[in-house]
Amino acid sequence: MCGIIGVIQEKGEVAPFIHQALRRLEYRGYDSVGITTLDTSRLFTKKDKGKIDEVHQMLNLDDLPGSIGIGHTRWATHGIPSMYNSHPHFDCNDEIAVVHNGVIDNFLELREDLIKKGHTFKSETDTEILPHLIEDFMNDGRSLKEALKMTTSLIEGTYAVVVMSTREPDKMVATRDGNPLVIGRQDKTSYVSSDIPAFLPVTNNMILLLDGELATLTIDGIDIEKLHNGQKVARETIKISWTADQAQKGGFPHFMLKEIHEQPDAIKGTLRLRPEIIEGAAKLISNADNLFFLAMGTSGHAAVAGKHMFASLGGVLPIVELASDFQDSVYDVITENDLVLAITQSGETTDTIMAAKYAKRLGARIVAVTNVVGSSITRLADHTIITQAGPEIGVAATKTFMVQLTSLAQLALALGELTAHQDPEIIAIKRSALEKMPKIVSRVIATEEEHARHYARLYYASPSMLFLGRGISIATACEGALKLKEIAYNHAEGYSAGESKHGPIALVQDNYPVIFVAPNDETRTRLIGNIMEMKARGASIVSVLEEGDGEIQSLSDSVFSIPRGVEPEFSVMPYIVPLQLFSYYMATLKGYDPDKPRNLAKSVTVL
Numbered sequence: 001m002c003g004i005i006g007v008i009q010e011k012g013e014v015a016p017f018i019h020q021a022l023r024r025l026e027y028r029g030y031d032s033v034g035i036t037t038l039d040t041s042r043l044f045t046k047k048d049k050g051k052i053d054e055v056h057q058m059l060n061l062d063d064l065p066g067s068i069g070i071g072h073t074r075w076a077t078h079g080i081p082s083m084y085n086s087h088p089h090f091d092c093n094d095e096i097a098v099v100h101n102g103v104i105d106n107f108l109e110l111r112e113d114l115i116k117k118g119h120t121f122k123s124e125t126d127t128e129i130l131p132h133l134i135e136d137f138m139n140d141g142r143s144l145k146e147a148l149k150m151t152t153s154l155i156e157g158t159y160a161v162v163v164m165s166t167r168e169p170d171k172m173v174a175t176r177d178g179n180p181l182v183i184g185r186q187d188k189t190s191y192v193s194s195d196i197p198a199f200l201p202v203t204n205n206m207i208l209l210l211d212g213e214l215a216t217l218t219i220d221g222i223d224i225e226k227l228h229n230g231q232k233v234a235r236e237t238i239k240i241s242w243t244a245d246q247a248q249k250g251g252f253p254h255f256m257l258k259e260i261h262e263q264p265d266a267i268k269g270t271l272r273l274r275p276e277i278i279e280g281a282a283k284l285i286s287n288a289d290n291l292f293f294l295a296m297g298t299s300g301h302a303a304v305a306g307k308h309m310f311a312s313l314g315g316v317l318p319i320v321e322l323a324s325d326f327q328d329s330v331y332d333v334i335t336e337n338d339l340v341l342a343i344t345q346s347g348e349t350t351d352t353i354m355a356a357k358y359a360k361r362l363g364a365r366i367v368a369v370t371n372v373v374g375s376s377i378t379r380l381a382d383h384t385i386i387t388q389a390g391p392e393i394g395v396a397a398t399k400t401f402m403v404q405l406t407s408l409a410q411l412a413l414a415l416g417e418l419t420a421h422q423d424p425e426i427i428a429i430k431r432s433a434l435e436k437m438p439k440i441v442s443r444v445i446a447t448e449e450e451h452a453r454h455y456a457r458l459y460y461a462s463p464s465m466l467f468l469g470r471g472i473s474i475a476t477a478c479e480g481a482l483k484l485k486e487i488a489y490n491h492a493e494g495y496s497a498g499e500s501k502h503g504p505i506a507l508v509q510d511n512y513p514v515i516f517v518a519p520n521d522e523t524r525t526r527l528i529g530n531i532m533e534m535k536a537r538g539a540s541i542v543s544v545l546e547e548g549d550g551e552i553q554s555l556s557d558s559v560f561s562i563p564r565g566v567e568p569e570f571s572v573m574p575y576i577v578p579l580q581l582f583s584y585y586m587a588t589l590k591g592y593d594p595d596k597p598r599n600l601a602k603s604v605t606v607l
C-alpha cells in the first residue's frame with residue numbers, strides 16, 4: 001500500500017528511472033503519483049492525482065533535473081486523491097522532501113503543535129508533519145539523519161519513509177517501522193524502495209532494512225544503523241531468484257493474464273522446494289495442540305482449502321480465522337503449545353502481521369507461507385516456506401494463490417506421513433497426483449480460456465451472481481466470487497451451496513447466473529440437489545465440472561470442463577482457473593484495467 005523509491009546516482013538524470021520504478025510499484029497504489037529531484041540546491045517536483053501513465057501524459061515525469069530523487073505512488077488513507085495530497089511532501093521552505101508509506105496515528109496533535117509554531121500545511125495528509133518536524137530539528141542545528149531520528153521518536157504508527165534535503169544534497173536517509181523497505185546497490189548508485197521489482201532491472205541483490213533501523217544512502221554506499229543507539233549494522237546481501245523479465249508483461253495485455261498463464265510453472269517451482277523445508281514445518285505443526293490458519297483475502301481462501309487438505313490427509317483440523325479479527329475472537333486463549341500458520345503472499349499484510357505478533361506474544365509458534373524473501377512475516381516466523389511464484393504484479397492474486405495451495409498440499413502430505421492418518425500408499429498416490437498438477441492446470445488454461453471469454457460476453461450484463469460449492473469447493477466458489485468483485489466490479493457472492501437456501505436463493509430469478517463448482521467428489525450428489533433448486537427458480541447455471549459429467553452438464557446452461565481424476569484435496573487448483581479467466585475477461589470486456597482495480601492495493605499495510 002503506497003510504493004516508495006529513492007535513488008542517488010553519480011551523474012545523469014534520475015527521474016526517468018524513478019518513473020519506471022514507480023510503474024513497477026504501481027500495484028501498491030495508484031491514486032496519485034509524484035517525483036521530486038534535487039539539482040543545484042533546489043528541489044524539482046511533479047505530482048498529481050491519477051495513475052502514473054495519466055500523470056506522465058500531463059506532466060512528463062521524466063523531465064526533472066538532478067541525479068538524486070524520490071518518488072511515490074499512493075493509496076489514499078488521509079485525504080482524497082488530489083495534487084496537494086500527493087507525495088512527496090515538503091517543509092515550509094521546500095528544502096526537505098519526504099515520501100511515506102504507512103499511517104502516523106498521532107499526526108493531528110503533532111500538526112496542531114507545528115501550526116502553533118508557525119508551520120504552514122498544504123495537504124490533509126498525515127505524512128506532511130514529517131518534513132515539518134525534520135525542518136524544526138534541522139533548524140536547531142541537527143543533521144538530516146539526526147533530525148529524522150528525533151522525528152521518529154515523536155511519531156506513533158507505521159511507516160517507511162525516505163527523505164532528502166537541499167541542505168545535505170549528497171545523501172538520502174530512510175527508516176521504517178512496520179512497513180517494508182529494501183535497499184539495492186549497483187555501480188555507484190544506491191536504491192531504496194518498498195519492494196524489489198522497483199530496482200530489479202539493475203540488480204537482484206538486495207539488503208533488508210529492518211524496523212528500527214536507519215539507512216543513509218550516498219553514491220559511495222549504504223550505512224545502516226540502529227535508530228535507538230546509532231550502532232552500525234552489518235547486513236548481508238540477499239540474492240533473489242526473481243528476474244526483471246518476470247516483472248514485465250511479456251507480450252500479454254495485462255499482468256493478470258500473464259500470471260494466470262504462469263501458474264503451471266509456479267506450481268512446478270514450488271513443488272521443487274527442498275523437502276526439509278516442508279518436513280520441518282510439518283513437524284512443528286504435528287507437535288502443536290491447536291493449529292490456527294491466519295490470512296486475509298485470497299490467502300484466506302487458500303487457508304479454507306488448506307483446512308480440508310490437512311484434515312483429510314493429515315488428520316489435523318486447523319481453526320481458520322481472518323487475521324484481522326483473530327485477536328478479537330480468541331480472547332487470549334492461546335498457549336505456547338499452539339501454532340499459527342500465517343499465509344500471506346506479500347508477507348506484509350498488516351492484519352496478518354499483527355495477528356501473528358499477538359499469537360507470538362502469547363507464546364505460540366509461527367510458521368509462515370509467503371512468496372517474498374525477507375518480508376516482515378519471515379522475521380516473525382519460527383519457520384518459513386517461500387513459495388515460488390516469482391513476482392506477482394497484478395493486484396488480484398492468481399499465481400500466488402496457486403502456490404499457496406501447492407505448499408498447503410505439500411504440508412498436508414508431509415503431515416499425513418508424520419501422523420499416519422492415511423495409509424502410506426494413499427499418500428503416495430496423492431503425492432504423484434500433485435506432481436501432475438502443473439500439466440492439469442496447463443491443460444485447463446488451454447481448453448477453458450476461450451470458454452471464459454465467451455461466457456464473459458454472455459454474462460457481461462448481469463449485475464449480480466452467486467458462486468456455490470460444497471466442502472473444499474466453498475474455497476473455490478469464494479475465490480471465484482472475490483476475483484469477479486475485485487476486477488469486474490460485479491456483485492458476486494461466494495457461498496456454501498448448502499447454506500445458499502438460507503438467504504441467497506432469494507436473489508434468484510429468471511436468468512440469474514449461479515456458478516457451481518462441481519468436482520467429482522463426495523459432495524457431488526448433494527450439489528446436484530442444489531443445482532436443481534436453483535434451476536427450478538429460473539437460474540442460469542454455469543458449472544465447473546469434471547470432463548464427461550453428463551448429468552451436471554445436462555442441468556447446466558454453460559460449462560467449464562476440468563480433466564478427470566483430480567484428487568479431491570487438490571481440486572481448488574484446477575477448478576479456480578476458469579473462474580480467474582472468467583473474471584479477467586469480464587473486466588476487460590467492461591473496459592476495466594484488471595491489474596489496477598479501483599480502491600484496492602496488492603499489499604494492504606493498514607489495519
Ligand code: G6P
Pocket residue numbers: 296297298299343344345346347348349352395396397600601602603604
Ligand atoms: C489484498 C490483495 C489480495 C490479497 C490480500 C492479502 O487485498 O488485493 O490479492 O489476497 O491483500 O494479501 P497477502 O499478501 O497477505 O496474501
